[in-house]
Amino acid sequence: MTRGSATARRRSDRLDDLFHALADPTRRRVLARLTLGPAAVTELARPFQMSLPAVSKHLQILERAGLVSRTVDGRVHRLRLTGEPLRQVEVWLDPFRSYWEDTFTRVDEDLAARPSRRLRAPARRRRS
Amino acid sequence: MTRGSATARRRSDRLDDLFHALADPTRRRVLARLTLGPAAVTELARPFQMSLPAVSKHLQILERAGLVSRTVDGRVHRLRLTGEPLRQVEVWLDPFRSYWEDTFTRVDEDLAARPSRRLRAPARRRRS
DNA sequence: CCAACATTAAACCAAATGGTTAAGTATGTA
DNA sequence: TACATACTTAACCATTTGGTTTAATGTTGG
Numbered sequence: 001m002t003r004g005s006a007t008a009r010r011r012s013d014r015l016d017d018l019f020h021a022l023a024d025p026t027r028r029r030v031l032a033r034l035t036l037g038p039a040a041v042t043e044l045a046r047p048f049q050m051s052l053p054a055v056s057k058h059l060q061i062l063e064r065a066g067l068v069s070r071t072v073d074g075r076v077h078r079l080r081l082t083g084e085p086l087r088q089v090e091v092w093l094d095p096f097r098s099y100w101e102d103t104f105t106r107v108d109e110d111l112a113a114r115p116s117r118r119l120r121a122p123a124r125r126r127r128s
Numbered sequence: 129m130t131r132g133s134a135t136a137r138r139r140s141d142r143l144d145d146l147f148h149a150l151a152d153p154t155r156r157r158v159l160a161r162l163t164l165g166p167a168a169v170t171e172l173a174r175p176f177q178m179s180l181p182a183v184s185k186h187l188q189i190l191e192r193a194g195l196v197s198r199t200v201d202g203r204v205h206r207l208r209l210t211g212e213p214l215r216q217v218e219v220w221l222d223p224f225r226s227y228w229e230d231t232f233t234r235v236d237e238d239l240a241a242r243p244s245r246r247l248r249a250p251a252r253r254r255r256s
Numbered sequence: 257c258c259a260a261c262a263t264t265a266a267a268c269c270a271a272a273t274g275g276t277t278a279a280g281t282a283t284g285t286a
Numbered sequence: 287t288a289c290a291t292a293c294t295t296a297a298c299c300a301t302t303t304g305g306t307t308t309a310a311t312g313t314t315g316g
Contacts, residue, residue: 013153023147024304028220035223041263054305056264061303075262075313083227090228092156093218095163099211100218152274169293182275184294189273203283203292258316265310273302280295286288 015092018085021065026050027058031067031081038071038080143220146213149193154178155186159195159209166199166208 021027030044045055059079062068066085071078149155158172173183187207190196194213199206 015156016151016153019147019151020303023144023151025141025144026304028143031224035227042261050304051306052263053265053307057304060264072263075311077263081224081227083224086221086224087228089217090221090225093214093221096159096209096211096214097218099163099209100215148273154274170291178274179276180292181277181294185274188294200293203281205293259314260316261312261314263311263313266308267306268308269304269306271303271305274300276297276299278296278298281293282291283293284289284291286290 014088017061017065018067018089021061021067022089024058024061026055027062030055030058030062034068034079034081038078040076040078044079143216145189145193146195146217149189149195150217152186152189154183155190158183158186158190162196162207162209166206168204168206172207 022031026048029047033039033044033047041052041056041059044059045052048055059068059070063070067082068079069082071080150159154176157175161167161172161175169180169184169187172187173180176183187196187198191198195210196207197210199208
C-alpha cells in the first residue's frame, strides 16, 4: 500500500481560495478591469486569447473566493468587484507590516545573538 | 493531435509565485512562525505532521517567491523572513483599496448608467 | 417558431501541486 | 573512523489546475 496522499487536503480555508484566486495573471487582469466598473462575461473575455469556457472557469474561481459577484440579467451575467476579500488580505498582511518597515533591527538582533563563523557577510545594506 | 494545452503556462510572473506561495496554510503558518525570528528547518517542521522533505519543499517555494532567505551555517539552514515581497503584495493591493472603503458610489453609478428592466431589485442594501 | 447570442456544463488532457518513502550529501561528535 | 544529525534529491503517486472542444441551457429578436 503506497497510500500517497494521506491528509486529503482541506482546501476549506478562506485564505487558500483567496490567494489561489490571485495567483493567476488572467484573474488579476480581470480584477483590474473590474475596477473600471462591472462587465459581462464576453466583455471580460475579449482581451484574452483563451476560449470562453476558460474565462468562465476563471470567473467561477474569483466568485468562489468572493472577489466578484454576479447579477444574472437575462442571458447576460454582469460581474462586479466585491473588494471585501481584498480587505481580508490586507488584514492578514498587517502583522507582517513591521517587516518591510524595519527589518534590519530584527535581523541585526539575530546576528548578534548567534555570531556564526560563516555569517561574516560584508555588511551589504546601508541603513542610511 | 489533441494539443490540449496550447499556451504552455508562463508562471514566470513574480506575483504568480508570490500569491501561489501564500495560497497554502502550511506556508502561511511558517511565515507567521518566522515573524518571531529566524529558525532552522527542523524547528520549522516540528509543528507539522508531514515529513521533513515536504516541509523542505514548502520552504523552497517560499524561497523562490523571495519571502524567506536562507543562511547555511554548517549543517543547519537558518531561514528568515524577507518581507519585501509582502510589500509588493501591498503595492498590488493599493489600486483596489477604494473598493473596501466606498464601493457603493461606483455600483450606484453603474446602475444609473444601465437601467435594465430586470435590475428592479427591491433596493436591498441601505446606505444608512 | 427559429436562429443567433450569452453563458455554463461535460468530457478530456498535460502539467503542476503536495504529499510520500528511500537514498544521498555534508557536517558535527564520540 | 564511525555514527548520528540536518538537510536535500530523486522517484513516485493521486489530485488539482488550467486549458481545450463539443454539447446543452436559456434568452432575445425577427
